[in-house]
Amino acid sequence: MYRTLPRRLATGASRGGARVVRRRLTTEPPSSEPLPKKRHVVRTILLSTTVLVGGFYVGSTFLAFKNETYHEFFSEQVPLGYSFLQYGEDHHWDTMTVESVIESSKKTLASAQRYVTDTLSGAPSTAQEAKSAVKNTKEAAVKAIQDSKDRATSAAARIKTEIKKETSGATAIVKHQSEQFSRGVEELIREAEAALDKAKTTAADALEPPPTDTAGPGVYHAPLPVGFELPPGYARPSPPKKPEPSPADAPRLPLLSPELSSISASEPIIAHLAGTIDNLTAYVESNPTATAKAASVLETAKSDLTALATRIEKVREDERAGLEAKMDEQTREYTVKLMDLEMEAQDKLDGQEQEFRRYFDEERARLTQAYREKLENELQTQTELINERLKEEVIAQGIELQRRWIREIKVRVEEERGGRLAKIDELSANLKRLERVALDNSTYLDENLRIHTLWSALRALSSSALTSPVRKPFREELRVVRHIAAARDDPVVAAALDSLEGSDVPDVGVEPLADLSTWFAAEVAPKVAHVALVPDENAGLLSHLASRAFAGLRFKRHGLVSGDDVLSVLARAEHYLNEKDLDSAARELNQLKGTAKLLLHDWLEAARRRLEVQQALEVVQTQATLASLLVV
Amino acid sequence: MSTPKPPSSEDLLGQKYDRCLADFLVKAGVGFSAGVVLSVVLFRRRTWPIALSTGFGAGIAYADCDRSFNPARIPGTRIISQLPEAPQGK
DSSP: OTTHHHHHHHHHHHHHHHHHHHHHHHHSOSOSOHHHHHHHHHHHHHHHHHHHHHHHHHHHHHHHHHOHHHHHHHHHTSTTHHHHHHHHHHTTOTTOOHHHHHHHHHHHHHHHHHHHHHHHHOTHHHHHHHHHHHHHHHHHHHHHHHHHHHHHHHHHHHHHHHHHHTHHHHHHHHHHHHHHHHHHHHHHHHHHHHHHHHHHHHHHHHHSSOGGGGGSTTBOOSOOOTTOOOOTTOBOOOOOOOOOOOOTTSOOOOOHHHHTHHHHHHOHHHHHHHHHHHHHHHHHHHSTTTHHHHHHHHHHHHHHHHHHHHHHHHHHHHHHHHHHHHHHHHHHHHHHHHHHHHHHHHHHHHHHHHHHHHHHHHHHHHHHHHHHHHHHHHHHHHHHHHHHHHHHHHHHHHHHHHHHHHHHHHHHHHHHHHHHHHHHHHHHHHHHHHHHHHHHHHHHHHHHHHHHHHHHHHHHHHHHHTSOSSOOOOHHHHHHHHHHHHHHTOHHHHHHHHHHHHSSHHHHOOOOHHHHHHHIIIIIHHHHHHTTTSOSSSOOHHHHHHHHHHHTTSOOOOSSOOOSSHHHHHHHHHHHHHTTOHHHHHHHHHTOOHHHHHHHHHHHHHHHHHHHHHHHHHHHHHHHHHHHHHHO | OOSOOOOOGGGHHHHHHHHHHHHHHHHHHHHHHHHHHHHHHTSTTOSHHHHHHHHHHHHHHHHHHHHHHOTTOOTTOOOOOOOOSOOOOO
16 A cells, blocks of 8 residues: 555656656757756766665665565675675664654654754853753752652651551560660660760860869850760860868777677677767868867777677677577477377377278279289180181181172073073074075065066067057067066066167067968069069069969969979968968078069068067066076 | 158069050150151151161160169170079979
């Protein structure tokens, strides 16, 4: 379809071009400028050849991709053809379609147009480019923001969905995460504290040399949050100054704790008290102004404390004595109790022994019982096993017996079957014989029927052909006979009937014997008698006349007379005809020669026809008789 | 019956006789008349030309008739029947 249109267009265009050229040739005056025309001629030739060659090569390449034979021709015969094909395959010309060509051409056209417009617009384009670049970046930024937003929302949604999904395992995860988080927080706190300390120290180190700066404008008094550091230019306030070391040469006060160590070992409260007093002492010692006053107080405290310690000792001794007395009393009581318990235990042991004995007896009885039971079980199992074995044996024997019986039955059945089969064979043989007899009978009957029909047809034929009083055609009867005889497939009958049917005798019929006889007696015999004396050869008019003259003078002979002359033969033939022996009569007359034979020709022909039919019918009759005899 | 049926073979001789008679009469008559004319015109009423011409006619008729009875007889020829062994009686 698409091939026809361009061709028509091309032809139209060419026609139009030709017309234009012709018009120009007719209208314009020739030889306006000879020189440029020459140059033009050369150029047009070059151009046209280039275009033609290019077109040929490109077209051939496309055609070669379409047509196999042309492909071979183009690649082998045309110079540079193979390389062109290679180029075309590299650039996928073979798979190119019209749509793709149009598409690509459109694309190239658009790009070219864009290029042209760009080059034409020139300077304005740069500003525009810049604008567009800005716009682009803006758009890109917006897009990126949008993207990130989208991504975030999607992530949130995803997280949400995940959380929703994992409601079951969420608590555990949350707990774990919280633990981790708390641990991380703790670590962080720790780190922060360490960092703070470090910062503090550094700040302190840094701020120590100028002490006036502590209350400067850069001091930050408020407590800092955890993990935060001060911005540059700010500093923590310096820590309070360390106390001045006390002078070492102060009068020392007596310490209680080493002295009361013996007591404090047993009484921790006293030791504690001593420690407190020592502390006080230490404090007092640190305060040099009070040392003198405190010494006496300390002494009293010491004496009181020792008195307290001794008092405590005394009280303890008393307590111990009381406790010992109590212990003795309790010992006595418990010994009595022990005795009672011993007695009781003895009784209990006796009871237990009896019980054990009883238990032993019972156990023995139980064991014996158990063993007996076990034994009985064993016996039972043994008997069961034996019984089972016996049963199995019985079953095996039963199976064996059954098998034997089955075999026997099979044998019996086989014998029976054999007998039955023999009987059936006999029956089938009888049946076959019967069948054969029936078939024979049927064939016999068929044969009989056929012979009967043949006989009937033959009778009809002979009645119509031979014994009828007038001459009449018997083609129909002959056809019937032939049809019936054809079923029997007898060659003799077929030959006889064929010979009869081949002649025209059935159409004209045969003369009846009576007609033949009268014909002979009335017409043929006297005329033959007139030429009886005519010689066989050179019989002229005179001899004929003489024979006619003298024949009347001769005696007429009758009956079966001997002699070869014409009159005797005629007499014999007449005699045979009187005896209805046409065959012999014809034989006699057939012996005549010369003019007599000539005169007898027609009659002999008729007689021979009749004799032929008669003979054929006799043959068929004989065959039919033979067949009927064969059937019986 | 209307169409000229070939005659029966036994009537062959009778036909020949009939034809011969007719032929004889015609030819003898023609000879006679010719003789009469000749005798009157040429021979001054003599009788012998009449007899001669009548004889000619009768002779011609006879010859024709004889030839019709025995077509094999041609003047100057003789048919010799090759008689085999013996002429068997007669």
